[in-house]
Amino acid sequence: MNISYKWLNEYLDLNANKEITPEKLADRMSRTGIEVEDVFKGETGLKKIVVGHTLSVVDHPDSDHLHICQVDIGEEEPTQIVCGAPNIAKDQKIIVALPGARITGNAKIKKGKIRGEVSNGMVCSLSELGFSEKVVPKKYADGIYVLPAEAVAGEEVFPYLAMDDAILELSITPNRADALSMRGVAYEVGAIYDQKPIFIEVVLTEDSSVKAADYIQVEVENSVDVPSYNMRIIKDVKIAESPLWMQTKLMNAGIRPINNVVDITNYILLEYGQPLHAFDYDRLGSKEILVRRGKKGEVLVTLDGEERKLSEENIVVTNGEIPVALAGVMGGLDSEIQEDTVTVALESALFESTTIRRTAKEFNLRSEGSARFEKGINTSTILTACDHAAQLMVELAGGTIVSGVVSKNVLKPMDSSLNITLDRINGSLGTAISSEEVVAIFERLGFGVTHSEGLFDVTIPPRRWDISIEADLIEEVARIYGYDNLPSTLPISEATPGMLNENQRLVRHTRRYLEGAGLSQAISYVLTTPTKASQFMMRESEATMLDMPMTEERSTLRMNLLSGLLDDVRYNKARKNQDVALYEIGRVFYKVAGKVLPLEEEHVAGVMTGLEVTSDWQQSGKAVDFFTVKGVLEGLLAMYGFTGSISYQKAETLDGMHPGRTALILLDGEEIGYLGQIHPLRAKEYDLKETYGFEINLQKVMDAPKAPTIYQTIPKYPGMTRDMALLVDETVDNQELTTLIKAKGGKYLQDVQLFDVYNGEKIEAGKKSMAYKLIYLNPEATLVEEEVTLAFEKVTNALVETFHVVVR
Known part of the structure; x- marks a missing residue:
C-alpha cells in the first residue's frame, strides 16, 4: 500500500520534530514491524516543468492534428508550443516542459521546429511526468491533463500534482490488515512517536x-x-x-x-x-x-x-x-x-x-x-x-x-480484554521493563490499561482485531519498546554433541564426490507441470496435484529430478553457457492409493552436456558421451561399498531416454537407477542438443547392505598383468564378459580393465574384438608365474566354452 507523507501529516504533527523525515519514518516503521519497501517522490529526476496558460490555440497549417499554441508561462511574453493533443483548447491551465526540461525516462526537451513552426517546449500528459497509465484520470487518458483554473502560470507544477509529496510503499503482512488504511497507519505512527492522531469529526447534514x-x-x-x-x-x-x-x-x-x-x-x-x-x-x-x-x-x-x-x-x-x-x-x-x-x-x-x-x-x-x-x-x-x-x-x-x-444485521463492535503480567512480558523478552513503561506503551498504542501489582488488564479497540492472545500483547510491547533495545541472550539448554546419521553421511559423501567429478549442485522447484512431473519416471504413479496452484507451471509435485535439471541446463544454454554439468539431490513424490499424503523418496540425478574437456594448446576438446556419465557413476557406486554387485542392463523402453544409449543400473539384479542419453526429441523440447543424464533411487542406496570400510597397508609384493584379445559376437556385451572373467579368475585376480574395442573391415561380419587387461596380486607373497598362468588359462577356457570366443 502507498502512504502519502503529507496526508499522514494531516492526522499527526510530523513537522513538530524536524528529524521525522520520510526516510527516517520509513526506517522506524520497518523496525517496528511494518516494512517500508521504498520511499519516492514523483518529482525526482524532473525539472523545469511549470504551469502554462493557453492564450490561443490554432490549427497547424501543415497538419491535420497538430495545433499551434500561444502559452503564458509567467514570463513577459507568451511562448509558442506545437501540440498534438486532441483535447487542448484555449484558456486552459496545462503542464509545460520548458526547453532544457527533463521528463520521465530522463528525456530532455529542446527547442525545435515541427513542420516548419517553432516549438519552445512541450505540453505534457501525466504519463510523461511518470504517472502510470492505469492511474491517469479516465477523462485525460488520451490527451493532456488540464489543471484547475486557480493554478498560477509559471509556477512549478509539482505542488499542484502532489509530486513533491513523499510516498511510502508499505509491505503489509496479512496479520496487520489494520494498516491497510491511512487512519490505521496514523495510529501506528502515532504509537511510534508518542502522538495521538487527530481526525476531523464528520458532521452529517x-x-x-x-x-x-x-x-x-x-x-x-x-x-x-x-x-x-x-x-x-x-x-x-x-x-x-x-x-x-x-x-x-x-x-x-x-x-x-x-x-x-x-x-x-x-x-x-x-x-x-x-x-x-x-x-x-x-x-x-x-x-x-x-x-x-x-x-x-x-x-x-x-x-x-x-x-x-x-x-x-x-x-x-x-x-x-x-x-x-x-x-x-x-x-x-x-x-x-x-x-x-x-x-x-x-x-x-x-x-x-x-x-x-x-x-x-x-x-x-x-x-x-x-x-x-x-x-x-x-x-x-x-x-x-x-x-x-x-x-x-x-x-x-x-x-x-x-x-x-x-x-x-447492524454490528455493535465491542472492545476486547486481555490480561498479562509484567513477569510474563520480561520473561519472554529478556528485559527489565518497568510497569510504568509498559503502561505508557499500551497507552501510546491507544489501548485502555489498568495496572495492579504486576498484572495488566488491557482493553483492545476493534481497530486492532489482530490482537487476540497474550503473545500478541508481548509482541506489541516489543515493537514499541524497540527490537533494537532487546538484549542479546543465549538460550539455556543442555548441550548435546552434534553428529550425522548414516543417511546424512551418505548424502554428504555423494555431494562431495559429484562435485569432485566436476558437477555443480542445482536446486530445482519441487512443483512443476503435469507433463514434466511424469517424465523419466522410475515407477508407475499418478501425479499429486495442488488444489489451488499459483500458476499452471507450478501445479504438480515432481516424480523425477531429471526434468528440473533439464530446465536448469536450458536456462544456462540460453545464456551462452554451453558446457554444463549439474546434479541435484532431492525428493520425488509418488501417489499412494488410500493415503492422503504422497510417498516421499530421496533421489540423486545429474545432467551433462557440451565438452568434458575443453580445447587448449595441449589437447583437443572432448565431448561428453555415454561413457563419461557411466564413469562418474561407477566411481560413485564403488564409493558406497555395497556388499552386492552392480551391473548394467540395456534399456530400450525408458520414457524420454535414447533406446540405444540407455542402461538400467542394477544392484543384485534389482533396479536402482538408470543412465544414458536424453532422447533427441525430448532434448529438443528443452532446446538442447546431445545431452546425457542419470537418476538413482538414493533411498534404495541408503537401505542396501554395505561392507564396512577396511584400511590396509600398501602391498609390498609386486603384481602381474595378462592381456587378452577376444573375437566375440556383437551381441555379447562387456558386462557379461567381465562378470565371467571375475568369476573364473581366481583369488588373486584384482581387477579387469577393457582397454580396446574394434569392429571394422578386417573382422568378419557380426563379430567384434575386445581386449582386456587382467591384474593379479598376492598381498602376502610374491606371485609365481605358474599360478597366474593356470588362473589365466581357466578364464580363457571358460570364455571359449561359454561365449565361443576366439582368443587372438
Whole structure:
C-alpha cells in the first residue's frame, strides 16, 4: 500500500520534530514491524516543468492534428508550443516542459521546429511526468491533463500534482490488515512517536423531510455470509471531476480517478480501509436489495465489461431478482455511476472473507476492496465511513442526504480484554521493563490499561482485531519498546554433541564426490507441470496435484529430478553457457492409493552436456558421451561399498531416454537407477542438443547392505598383468564378459580393465574384438608365474566354452 507523507501529516504533527523525515519514518516503521519497501517522490529526476496558460490555440497549417499554441508561462511574453493533443483548447491551465526540461525516462526537451513552426517546449500528459497509465484520470487518458483554473502560470507544477509529496510503499503482512488504511497507519505512527492522531469529526447534514426507507429495502439471505449490510441514499448529485487534492491522493495510492462520486468511495477506502460501492439508484430497477448466493446459470456483466458466470460459491447483491454486483469484489455494469446519475445508493457492508477470496480467485478479479474484505476490516467504522462518504457527496457533488440508514444485521463492535503480567512480558523478552513503561506503551498504542501489582488488564479497540492472545500483547510491547533495545541472550539448554546419521553421511559423501567429478549442485522447484512431473519416471504413479496452484507451471509435485535439471541446463544454454554439468539431490513424490499424503523418496540425478574437456594448446576438446556419465557413476557406486554387485542392463523402453544409449543400473539384479542419453526429441523440447543424464533411487542406496570400510597397508609384493584379445559376437556385451572373467579368475585376480574395442573391415561380419587387461596380486607373497598362468588359462577356457570366443 502507498502512504502519502503529507496526508499522514494531516492526522499527526510530523513537522513538530524536524528529524521525522520520510526516510527516517520509513526506517522506524520497518523496525517496528511494518516494512517500508521504498520511499519516492514523483518529482525526482524532473525539472523545469511549470504551469502554462493557453492564450490561443490554432490549427497547424501543415497538419491535420497538430495545433499551434500561444502559452503564458509567467514570463513577459507568451511562448509558442506545437501540440498534438486532441483535447487542448484555449484558456486552459496545462503542464509545460520548458526547453532544457527533463521528463520521465530522463528525456530532455529542446527547442525545435515541427513542420516548419517553432516549438519552445512541450505540453505534457501525466504519463510523461511518470504517472502510470492505469492511474491517469479516465477523462485525460488520451490527451493532456488540464489543471484547475486557480493554478498560477509559471509556477512549478509539482505542488499542484502532489509530486513533491513523499510516498511510502508499505509491505503489509496479512496479520496487520489494520494498516491497510491511512487512519490505521496514523495510529501506528502515532504509537511510534508518542502522538495521538487527530481526525476531523464528520458532521452529517440530512434532509429530514424524506427517509431512506422510502427509497430502498434491504434483505440478507445468510447473516454468516453478510454480517452487516447498510445503505444510504444521496439524491440530487451532479457528476463531475473530483477536486485536484482528491485526484492526487488517489493517483499517488495507485487508483485511477473516475468522477466525484466514485472517487469519494475510493478515497474513503484509503482513509478508513472500508470498501464502499455506489449504485445508480435509478438503474437498479427496483426498490429492493437482496444479498444472497448466486444461482447456477446466472450471469453478471461487471464494471470491466466482462461477463461473469455465477455459481453458489459467490455472494451477489441483487435488485430482488437479478444480480447487480459481485459482493465485495466488483459492481455491475448496468448500475454503475454515469454522467446522468442523480441519485446514489451507497453500500457499506461486511462480507465473509473466505467466500470473497474464493470469488476473487475464481474470476481472477482481485480489487482493492476484495483485498481488504479478505484480510479483515475495522467493524467499528462501517457506518462512520459510510456517513463520511455521504457528507463528501454533499460537499463535492452537491447532493442531499436522505435521512436514515437502511441496515440489516447492524454490528455493535465491542472492545476486547486481555490480561498479562509484567513477569510474563520480561520473561519472554529478556528485559527489565518497568510497569510504568509498559503502561505508557499500551497507552501510546491507544489501548485502555489498568495496572495492579504486576498484572495488566488491557482493553483492545476493534481497530486492532489482530490482537487476540497474550503473545500478541508481548509482541506489541516489543515493537514499541524497540527490537533494537532487546538484549542479546543465549538460550539455556543442555548441550548435546552434534553428529550425522548414516543417511546424512551418505548424502554428504555423494555431494562431495559429484562435485569432485566436476558437477555443480542445482536446486530445482519441487512443483512443476503435469507433463514434466511424469517424465523419466522410475515407477508407475499418478501425479499429486495442488488444489489451488499459483500458476499452471507450478501445479504438480515432481516424480523425477531429471526434468528440473533439464530446465536448469536450458536456462544456462540460453545464456551462452554451453558446457554444463549439474546434479541435484532431492525428493520425488509418488501417489499412494488410500493415503492422503504422497510417498516421499530421496533421489540423486545429474545432467551433462557440451565438452568434458575443453580445447587448449595441449589437447583437443572432448565431448561428453555415454561413457563419461557411466564413469562418474561407477566411481560413485564403488564409493558406497555395497556388499552386492552392480551391473548394467540395456534399456530400450525408458520414457524420454535414447533406446540405444540407455542402461538400467542394477544392484543384485534389482533396479536402482538408470543412465544414458536424453532422447533427441525430448532434448529438443528443452532446446538442447546431445545431452546425457542419470537418476538413482538414493533411498534404495541408503537401505542396501554395505561392507564396512577396511584400511590396509600398501602391498609390498609386486603384481602381474595378462592381456587378452577376444573375437566375440556383437551381441555379447562387456558386462557379461567381465562378470565371467571375475568369476573364473581366481583369488588373486584384482581387477579387469577393457582397454580396446574394434569392429571394422578386417573382422568378419557380426563379430567384434575386445581386449582386456587382467591384474593379479598376492598381498602376502610374491606371485609365481605358474599360478597366474593356470588362473589365466581357466578364464580363457571358460570364455571359449561359454561365449565361443576366439582368443587372438
